[in-house]
Amino acid sequence: xxxxxxxxxxxxxxxxxxxxxxxxxxxxxxxxxxxxxxxxxxxxxxxxxxxxxxxxxxxxxxxxxxxxxxxxxxxxxxxxxxxxxxxxxxxxxxxxxxxxxxxxxxxxxxxxxxxxxxxxxxxxxxxxxxxxxxxxxxxxxxxxxxxxxxxxxxxxxxxxxxxxxxxxxxxxxxxxxxxxxxxxxxxxxxxxxxxxxxxxxxxxxxxxxxxxxxxxxxxxxxxxxxxxxxxxxxxxxxxxxxxxxxxxxxxxxxxxxxxxxxxxxxxxxxxxxxxxxxxxxxxxxxxxxxxxxxxxxxxxxxxxxxxxxxxxxxxxxxxxxxxxxxxxxxxxxxxxxxxxxxxxxx
Numbered sequence: 001x002x003x004x005x006x007x008x009x010x011x012x013x014x015x016x017x018x019x020x021x022x023x024x025x026x027x028x029x030x031x032x033x034x035x036x037x038x039x040x041x042x043x044x045x046x047x048x049x050x051x052x053x054x055x056x057x058x059x060x061x062x063x064x065x066x067x068x069x070x071x072x073x074x075x076x077x078x079x080x081x082x083x084x085x086x087x088x089x090x091x092x093x094x095x096x097x098x099x100x101x102x103x104x105x106x107x108x109x110x111x112x113x114x115x116x117x118x119x120x121x122x123x124x125x126x127x128x129x130x131x132x133x134x135x136x137x138x139x140x141x142x143x144x145x146x147x148x149x150x151x152x153x154x155x156x157x158x159x160x161x162x163x164x165x166x167x168x169x170x171x172x173x174x175x176x177x178x179x180x181x182x183x184x185x186x187x188x189x190x191x192x193x194x195x196x197x198x199x200x201x202x203x204x205x206x207x208x209x210x211x212x213x214x215x216x217x218x219x220x221x222x223x224x225x226x227x228x229x230x231x232x233x234x235x236x237x238x239x240x241x242x243x244x245x246x247x248x249x250x251x252x253x254x255x256x257x258x259x260x261x262x263x264x265x266x267x268x269x270x271x272x273x274x275x276x277x278x279x280x281x282x283x284x285x286x287x288x289x290x291x292x293x294x295x296x297x298x299x300x301x302x303x304x305x306x307x308x309x310x311x312x313x314x315x316x317x318x319x320x321x322x323x324x325x326x327x328x329x330x331x332x333x334x335x336x337x338x339x340x341x342x343x344x345x346x
Contacts, residue, residue: 008074010085010097013171115150135191232338254303255325
């Protein structure tokens with residue numbers, strides 16, 4: 001009988017710094033893909049081993065638990081680069097990686113959805129689907145799909161074999177070599193409960209860390225426009241006439257979009273003149289429009305809006321830009337808008 005295993009407090013491995021060799025190569029890799037504990041101990045990896053020891057020493061000054069042998073051994077082949085399950089960015093705040101992850105299985109008729117709070121490798125996904133179908137197949141489920149990045153996020157989940165290689169995906173499997181097996185065990189339990197109609201304990205509740213997180217998003221100190229200009233003034237008007245399929249471009253004096261993401265609103269509206277009134281025909285969520293922001297100087301913002309007229313019907317149009325500016329005097333955020341002159345599409 002095999003010994004019981006557990007997941008580990010989260011950590012990112014050395015090869016995380018290399019990025020994915022297929023679609024996300026790092027411009028400044030500290031370690032190459034495939035960097036394992038054994039590889040760092042080989043003579044040809046002396047420089048990499050030195051970097052690893054230096055970085056480990058830096059983290060240990062602030063978080064001594066990161067050099068605990070039990071913590072490092074729990075990650076097996078992975079040389080720890082960033083101890084995200086121990087390190088935190090403010091004294092009383094949460095760790096860099098949440099240590100309680102939500103797992104979920106949904107049954108919709110003959111379909112099961114496996115909700116995974118991570119990016120899933122192909123083989124890990126196959127194993128999750130098989131574990132769920134083995135339990136739910138007896139109650140009519142014939143298909144299973146994996147929904148990644150569901151409910152939370154913890155980078156990758158790779159199989160034990162992929163983890164041992166310590167390429168990018170294995171190095172990003174944060175909860176150690178048995179993360180995939182641990183997740184699979186819980187998905188099987190959830191599926192068993194669905195098949196039996198049993199209630200299941202919800203498990204520990206993730207803590208509310210909204211008041212103690214650290215926000216690295218760029219801060220907006222204030223917005224401004226050149227002398228004699230107003231927010232929303234048009235810098236570049238559209239041409240008077242466009243043939244269908246041409247691109248309409250307009251430019252405005254605006255403000256930083258981080259002042260208000262306008263999640264339930266829009267930064268732009270293309271309006272068409274119909275029966276004497278301008279009516280919206282496209283917004284920033286439509287694929288034929290493009291919204292670009294560019295900082296000019298310290299506080300000026302150039303807003304460029306483009307509209308592809310390939311699906312437009314002939315008529316008279318204009319473009320409206322909407323945004324929010326931050327006052328240099330009070331810090332108050334206020335809405336503004338600007339509108340181009342009318343143009344025709346033939």
